[in-house]
Amino acid sequence: MAAEKIRAEIRTEFGKGAARRIRREDKIPAVVYGHGAEPRHLTLPGHDTMMAIKHGGSNALLDLDIDGEAQLALTKDVQVDPIRRVIEHVDLIAVKRGEKVTVDVEIHVVGEAAAETLVVTENAVVSVEAEATHIPESFEVSVEGAEAGTLVYASELTLPSGVELLSDPELLLVNVTQQQSQEELDAELEAAEEEAGIEHEESDEEAAEGDAAEGDAAAAEGSDDE
Known part of the structure; x- marks a missing residue:
């Protein structure tokens, strides 16, 4: 640098x-x-x-x-x-020139993972020791074509000569997961809200739909009685 x-x-x-x-x-x-x-x-x-x-x-x-x-x-x-x-x-x-310093360096994720996957950056920086005049500006992690289940750890980074990794080598940097459908996300959210005891007030639109459904049911029952 x-x-x-x-x-x-x-x-x-x-x-x-x-x-x-x-x-x-x-x-x-x-x-x-x-x-x-x-x-x-x-x-x-x-x-x-x-x-x-x-x-x-x-x-x-x-x-x-x-x-x-x-x-x-x-x-x-x-x-x-x-x-x-x-x-x-x-x-x-x-x-000073030649002095080694401890710094946090950013992780940049590049590339396109496989279709229907979600790339999650679990940790955006790693700690390294480097000479003050040779600090990497960033580290690139490529996920090009990566399938769901791909995990990238700090130990897999390519470090320039003279740069030493101080973060845990098993520190998870990037996690490529299977992309969830909207239905799966809604189901997870509903289950989490139930577990937390969260109840939503009925909206005017939902109340109107409920009243209409009750009216239809009553009309159908009256028709059966005749």
Whole structure:
């Protein structure tokens, strides 16, 4: 993974008001931790940082220029505004070239499984140890043509050289099951609701249908009596 060069500034203002002013200038408040040093509060350029995180994913590697001082850092936590979808704050971990770090890497499922199957992602990430500058962006799991009953475990991942799996090798990642019909799903839901003691109020439409059925039955009975 190539490090994205980012020019950072030391931040001297704190609090919500200062953070709002920083964001109005299309910049992002950030903190970098690690290596036993005191946390360093930074301001990052908004667009460049957003693009670096977009390219690098959850483990984006940033080559920070902090007022002329170089510092490699991994993204640890990215806070995003849920409405405007803009980055509000970034936590970073200081790293060194050649240093090994523990990270979670996403699983991407690719391909089309066999007809009438359902592909379920049981675990979307695995934990690995890798050099800070060689962290995989993701791992691909192919389900192309997979039949119902196919199970893919963490041990089956192809790991690049120097990357060690830390998750349980028996961690289930993908489960290919037989697709259920709507009737089977409705039956399962009804059985589960019965077991839980859930009762649904009769809708106006169902009540009308019931009244109509009772009326038809009464009319039929009267006809038989004649």
